Amino acid sequence: MKRIILSTESGADLPKDLVEKHQIQVVPMHVIMDGKDYLDGELSVEEVFDYHSRTKKIPSTTATNVHEYQELFTKIRIDFPDSIIIHIGYTSKASASFQSALIASEGFEDLFFIDALNVTGGLAAIVMYAATLLEEEPSISHVHLIEKIESVVPKxxxxxxxxxxxxxxxxxxxxxxxxxxxxxxxxxxxxxxxxxxxxxxxxxxxxxxxxxxxxxxxxxxxxxxxxxxxxxxxxxxxxxxxxxxxxxxxxxxxxxxxxxxxxxxxxxxxxxxxxxxxxxxxx
CATH class of the missing domain: 3.30.1180.10 (Hypothetical Protein Tm841; Chain: A;domain 3)
Incomplete structure (x- = not known):
């Protein structure tokens, strides 16, 4: 039976202990300060607020790009051969990230997408719902799991x-x-x-x-x-x-x-x- 791997963006704000426990694959979004691109997750929040205090400017943010998703999905395939990937993405209504993931999926098999229509804790709640189901029902099929995840998105x-x-x-x-x-x-x-x-x-x-x-x-x-x-x-x-x-x-x-x-x-x-x-x- 193929192993199911969950992936999402850093905009889910998932605590590191939960990411590690459930081996959730997280791809970074971006923060831009003074024209320099920083990866979300590698840039501390204190640096963002210090930047605003010094300059009175607010950093801007950008979505994960197609190349980064291609790297993510390729890495999952290498680390977890013969796996099924379910990507639970940051709302497509507020970021281009989900569209980038769809474009990056070309050439990958057993790769499925769910638009969480949510951000931060809302996105995390959906990812953790999926992770908990996998933990409680290790033999659940990806089809059944996807149906269950999709059913809680509007809730x-x-x-x-x-x-x-x-x-x-x-x-x-x-x-x-x-x-x-x-x-x-x-x-x-x-x-x-x-x-x-x-x-x-x-x-x-x-x-x-x-x-x-x-x-x-x-x-x-x-x-x-x-x-x-x-x-x-x-x-x-x-x-x-x-x-x-x-x-x-x-x-x-x-x-x-x-x-x-x-x-x-x-x-x-x-x-x-x-x-x-x-x-x-x-x-």
Missing amino acids: TRLAFLPGSLDFLRAGGRVSNVAYIGGLLLKIKPCIELIEGKLVSTRKYRGSMSVVAEKLLRDYLDQYDIDRRQLYLIYSIGLDESIKKRMDDIAKETGFENVTWMQAGAMISTHAGPGGFGIAGMEH
């Missing part, structure tokens, strides 16, 4: 609060008018993935400690999230007391497992320092 919910409107504005997520209004009124927009697109769905007012709790409670009221697993995402700078409070609420509301994930350099260029997010799957 996966991600919501996050950026730590800085500067970073969102630079990424074109908020207008100058909304930016100025947000600064004056201490308003933080909630960003969600709607049909694969990043959309500002509602606004919160107050300090991050207040609005993070509001977001988590609203999220759990709005979505019937499976209590077996919750993913909480933070960018460097989020206060430890907020993280503890989020843990307490998750425990109070019946979650069996809570996994914290740090936003990597690529995602942090959009979220800024001190951001907070939630990802889970509906029943």
Whole structure:
């Protein structure tokens, strides 16, 4: 029986211990600072924020390219001969990465693609769902596994609060008018993935400690999230007391497992320092 190998992008922000445990193959996306190209995962988040502090500029990001996917799929074939590759990709609605992967697939057999229509913790939740299924049912066929993964894509919910409107504005997520209004009124927009697109769905007012709790409670009221697993995402700078409070609420509301994930350099260029997010799957 052929072994099934999962692959994804660095924009999933998967913790290294989970990547190693499940032998998930991760290909880097890119961060551009002063015209120089850095690989996400090799560039620290601190360097991104230091760059902004020094220059008042926000780095830009670019997708994984066709050549990098060809190298990834070739390496998997060498490391895991006679394997079946299932690539669970960063939403095609917000990056050219998924299209690059499709183009790179020419000439490869037993290579399948799933557009996760999600990013960061939402993408990670789908990849980990697949990895857990493989662990629990090692003899599952790739056809059945793909069907199961595709069935949870529309049930996966991600919501996050950026730590800085500067970073969102630079990424074109908020207008100058909304930016100025947000600064004056201490308003933080909630960003969600709607049909694969990043959309500002509602606004919160107050300090991050207040609005993070509001977001988590609203999220759990709005979505019937499976209590077996919750993913909480933070960018460097989020206060430890907020993280503890989020843990307490998750425990109070019946979650069996809570996994914290740090936003990597690529995602942090959009979220800024001190951001907070939630990802889970509906029943």
